[in-house]
Amino acid sequence: MFRWINTSLNRKIGSVLVVSLSFLLLVIGYSIYQVKTIHDELKEVSQVDIPLTEIITQIETLQLQQHIAMERFRLLINHQHKEQEPISSLSYRNQEIVRLLNRATQLITTNLQNDTIHFKPEEYLHILDEINTFYKLNLTFEKQLEDNLEKGQLSDETWQPIEVMASHLDTKILAILEKINQLTFEATRYTEAHQRSFMMVETGLGICAFLLSSLLALYIIHIIRTRIHHIHQQVEQLHTSLELGEPIAKPNNQTSKPNDELGELELDLKKMISRLSEEMNTRKEVEQQLMTLATKDKLTNTYNRHKWSEQIHFLINLSEQGKSFSLISLDIDHFKRINDSYGHQVGDQVLQHLGTLLQQEVSKIDMVFRMGGEEFLILLTGQGQKQAKERAEHLRKQIEHFQKVGLPRFTASLGVTSYHSGETEDSLMTRADNALYRSKENGRNCVTTLE
Numbered sequence: 098m099f100r101w102i103n104t105s106l107n108r109k110i111g112s113v114l115v116v117s118l119s120f121l122l123l124v125i126g127y128s129i130y131q132v133k134t135i136h137d138e139l140k141e142v143s144q145v146d147i148p149l150t151e152i153i154t155q156i157e158t159l160q161l162q163q164h165i166a167m168e169r170f171r172l173l174i175n176h177q178h179k180e181q182e183p184i185s186s187l188s189y190r191n192q193e194i195v196r197l198l199n200r201a202t203q204l205i206t207t208n209l210q211n212d213t214i215h216f217k218p219e220e221y222l223h224i225l226d227e228i229n230t231f232y233k234l235n236l237t238f239e240k241q242l243e244d245n246l247e248k249g250q251l252s253d254e255t256w257q258p259i260e261v262m263a264s265h266l267d268t269k270i271l272a273i274l275e276k277i278n279q280l281t282f283e284a285t286r287y288t289e290a291h292q293r294s295f296m297m298v299e300t301g302l303g304i305c306a307f308l309l310s311s312l313l314a315l316y317i318i319h320i321i322r323t324r325i326h327h328i329h330q331q332v333e334q335l336h337t338s339l340e341l342g343e344p345i346a347k348p349n350n351q352t353s354k355p356n357d358e359l360g361e362l363e364l365d366l367k368k369m370i371s372r373l374s375e376e377m378n379t380r381k382e383v384e385q386q387l388m389t390l391a392t393k394d395k396l397t398n399t400y401n402r403h404k405w406s407e408q409i410h411f412l413i414n415l416s417e418q419g420k421s422f423s424l425i426s427l428d429i430d431h432f433k434r435i436n437d438s439y440g441h442q443v444g445d446q447v448l449q450h451l452g453t454l455l456q457q458e459v460s461k462i463d464m465v466f467r468m469g470g471e472e473f474l475i476l477l478t479g480q481g482q483k484q485a486k487e488r489a490e491h492l493r494k495q496i497e498h499f500q501k502v503g504l505p506r507f508t509a510s511l512g513v514t515s516y517h518s519g520e521t522e523d524s525l526m527t528r529a530d531n532a533l534y535r536s537k538e539n540g541r542n543c544v545t546t547l548e
């Protein structure tokens with residue numbers, strides 16, 4: 098069953114058609130067989146029972162006519178009338194009876210030989226025996242009648258045995274007729290019962306075929322709908338991720354071999370989503386790299402001048418809503434000497450380590466910028482002058498005590514100021530520069546605060 102579910106759609110539909118057609122052929126085959134059986138039974142009735150009944154009825158009629166003729170003949174003789182050719186008239190009817198008896202015998206024998214009689218053939222053999230017996234009895238009767246007529250023995254005494262024999266023959270032919278009627282009646286009832294059961298089985302098979310085909314069709318529709326829904330969900334998910342700009346999850350099972358057209362479609366979709374996911378991720382990485390390149394200083398990994406311009410405008414705008422911020426200006430003392438004494442490369446390493454140190458020592462929301470050379474700016478968001486001064490003093494000490502193998506010790510001078518509501522960037526920068534300048538003037542390695 099599961100293997101069948103996994104086969105291709107064409108094969109699934111083909112299988113349903115094959116099953117339905119097989120069922121239909123079975124029903125048609127069974128119907129043909131049943132119709133043939135009923136036809137054979139009706140043929141038997143029309144070819145054997147009805148003609149036989151007709152023959153026997155004719156015999157019975159002839160016999161009756163024979164008896165009437167006999168009585169009439171006897172009556173006329175007793176009244177001294179002369180009957181015209183009495184014997185030939187009786188013998189003509191007798192020949193007719195014999196002919197009909199032969200026809201009946203031939204009818205039964207031929208049909209038994211041709212295997213036309215299926216319903217109780219042994220009963221027909223029995224009827225054949227009865228006809229034979231009747232035939233013999235009739236011969237004896239006719240002979241005796243002829244003898245009596247020829248000899249003119251028409252007295253009651255001589256006539257009585259003939260009448261007894263005639264009555265016996267009557268009973269015999271009636272019994273045969275009744276037997277045939279009985280058989281015809283039974284055969285008809287048997288055929289009727291056959292027809293009824295045929296109709297019932299036929300209807301049952303038809304309903305079964307219809308239900309089976311419908312169930313299979315519904316089952317296939319259900320499978321197809323479920324899988325299309327699954328594909329639709331994946332497309333929806335992709336659409337939502339693209340709309341929200343969220344990362345696209347890579348689908349699983351991309352290597353499993355598809356079993357049908359829908360499976361192929363699903364696999365193609367998964368591959369497409371996977372490629373899209375990779376492209377989106379690469380794009381995000383490139384965007385990230387571009388963003389870093391645009392906003393960060395390559396040597397120290399602190400923010401650059403470009404980012405400074407963006408951020409200072411943002412904070413000035415934010416301060417209009419009552420958010421304060423402070424600025425620390427920092428410059429390495431006698432950096433030229435470090436370059437000159439240890440080389441430019443060591444000078445670069447000093448700058449790198451200072452950048453790392455500053456970023457470690459400020460809080461997450463504060464930002465460190467390298468404005469050029471050995472000069473740094475630190476933006477302290479939401480902090481006033483007092484906190485900024487403490488932070489600057491802390492940084493100064495950390496720099497003073499910073500040691501690294503292969504690097505010279507160095508110090509830095511710092512200037513601290515806070516943003517005054519409504520002032521420009523230039524005015525803030527000038528104050529920060531002035532504070533730094535004063536620290537340099539005051540002997541370096543110190544912090545100056547300007548209100």
Ligand SMILES: Nc1nc2c(ncn2[C@@H]2O[C@H](COP(=O)(O)OP(=O)(O)OP(=O)(O)O)[C@@H](O)[C@H]2O)c(=O)[nH]1
Pocket residue numbers: 428429430431432433434436440441442443444445448469470471537
């Ligand atoms: N290694 C290195 N040196 C740089 C870089 N940028 C600027 N400099 C050097 O930094 C030095 C700055 O020197 P000055 O402006 O004279 O200041 P200073 O020597 O630090 O003296 P004060 O600031 O007065 O204490 C110059 O010699 C520049 O060449 C850089 O990216 N790497």
